[in-house]
Amino acid sequence: RMETDCNPMELPNNTGFVEDSDYRDFEGTDVKDMRLEAEAVVNDVLFAVSNMFVSKTLPCAEDVAYINVETRERNRYCLELTEAGLRVVAYDFDQTDDRLQTPYHETVYSLLDSLSPAYREVFGNALLQRLEALKKESQS
Numbered sequence: 001r002m003e004t005d006c007n008p009m010e011l012p013n014n015t016g017f018v019e020d021s022d023y024r025d026f027e028g029t030d031v032k033d034m035r036l037e038a039e040a041v042v043n044d045v046l047f048a049v050s051n052m053f054v055s056k057t058l059p060c061a062e063d064v065a066y067i068n069v070e071t072r073e074r075n076r077y078c079l080e081l082t083e084a085g086l087r088v089v090a091y092d093f094d095q096t097d098d099r100l101q102t103p104y105h106e107t108v109y110s111l112l113d114s115l116s117p118a119y120r121e122v123f124g125n126a127l128l129q130r131l132e133a134l135k136k137e138s139q140s
Contacts, residue, residue, distance in 0.1 A: 038065035038081050041108045048122040049112065050074065057094040068093040072118035079111065086111045 038054045046052050055066035055078065066089070067079040078090040085104035088111075089096045105111035112119040 033062055034065035034081055035060045038067050041081065041086070042067060045108055045112060045119075045123070047126065048072075048119045049116070055094050058096065066094070066096075069112070071112070071116035072122070073116055075115070077115065088115070 035054060038060070042052045042054060049069055050072050051068070051070040053068055054060070055068055058066040058078070060066065063082060065081045067081060067086075068076070069079060070076050070093075076092050077088050078093060078095050079086050080089045080096070082104075085106045086108055087104045088102040089100060091097075105114070109123070112123075
């Protein structure tokens with residue numbers, strides 16, 4: 001059995017969320033687990049940054065996960081992932097700073113593009129290589 005530090009099944013049922021909300025109709029439907037979403041985000045862009053991983057220290061839930069990223073410029077960020085998107089919540093790993101009012105980005109690409117010129121270059125080069133490969137495929 002794989003060990004995880006956040007099992008939604010172990011969360012207390014007495015949060016009052018279902019009873020007090022307009023989401024009653026969604027009870028029993030598949031809620032997106034943000035930890036899985038965060039893992040997918042990391043796998044998507046890991047090649048274009050120095051380091052990136054889902055936080056094992058900060059709590060994850062069905063509606064929020066935290067991702068640590070170090071850009072190629074060696075800048076560290078902690079990102080919050082929610083349904084609203086991704087945003088920087090601290091300038092170090094495994095931290096959150098409530099005073100930070102950073103904008104949400106719909107995609108990790110947009111967020112990293114705004115933080116890291118080196119990311120932009122690496123991602124752009126990867127895209128060009130992929131296009132070249134597709135062009136060669138279509139010519140053969």
